[in-house]
Amino acid sequence: MSENLETLCSRVDESRDSMLATWKLLVDRDCGSKNKAGVDAVGQDVKGILESAGFKVRFYEYPEAGNLLIAERGDTTKPFVALIGHLDTVFADGEAAKRPFTIKDGVVTGPGCLDMKGGVTVLLSAMRILNEAGWDRYPVKVILAGDEEAGHQKSTAVRDMMAEAKGALFGLNFETSFKDNSVVIERKGVATFRFDVQGIGAHVGNNPKGGRSAITEIAAKVADINALTDYDEGTTLNVGVIGGGTVPNACAEKAFCVVDVRYKGEAGITRVRAGLKAIADKVYLDGTHTEVTELFYFPAMPRLESSLELFSRVNKIAVEHGFPEMTAKGVGGGSDSAALTMAGVPTVCALGVKGEFNHTVREYAMEDSLFERTKLLITILCTI
Ligand SMILES: [Zn+2]
Structure with missing residues (x-):
């Protein structure tokens, strides 16, 4: 080390x-994605810290x-480094008062301590x-979203972010990191779809042939939905919720199901969208009608060759300077690194603090990883 x-x-x-x-300041504020005022208040805290580190700060207001x-x-009209993350958490109001920032034996707890107030603290401290x-x-x-956990559905x-990322040399995301020192260069995209089937109700005793069961129709469709899974393509579908009918002695007039889709690239989600539409349009039981609605969409972070190269450089720098060796992996959950890779920017994700169980009350982060990861970021920016 020089x-x-x-x-x-x-x-x-x-x-x-x-x-x-x-870290404590950021954790001890309620800022779930649904609490715009709370997220924007954290944005103001972070603005002040970045301004005193020589940054000009602006906001996209939603x-x-x-x-x-x-x-x-x-x-930043010249090639720049993009450092990214998010300011919101998954937790409801009142959580910060119930479970404030606490350190015990090197273990940090509190809402969002791992995902990703610790990573934001790494970024701010290094700057x-x-x-x-x-x-x-x-x-x-620095690009910090206020609605990542809500999948940016209302903004x-x-x-x-894609527009802001244009012209970046590379991107580093300080998302939730892992105890085994792995980082992320590929993330699956997520989409959810809802099927609504309209059938014809009838009394099953007096008029057993008069109905058209929405449940029978949706049951046939579930098998077709499952058949769209393609492991080689990296696309999986799960009918995770289903419902319909009212009482056993009536032919079900309505039925619905909700489908989770995980996919690796745009080709996968394009195929699934067309496939689900065809399944909705296909009528198994005459007299039923089905609508499919896309409820949620979060883009994938495709594996770029340039991200793999960036990872190799970052890992080499880490090892040469005495940090633990890292491994690169792909995961099923999304992050805003997707916006960078979609803009063609090589990106390494999950460089934040290390811990486990994000999105739950069991979430914890390792105190020491805050200092280690801040030193690593400084070392990368001074060496790469
Ligand atoms: Zn996160």
């Missing part, structure tokens, strides 16, 4: 208390979703320390 890097990393050790204070924070340092040292190796753009954040 003298300069050593000094910068020792600044992390000297800043432990203020870094933990930032009426029904947490705002998207964009912060720039240096001339503050690099700014104090006058670092200006690359222009930097144009995916499109806006």
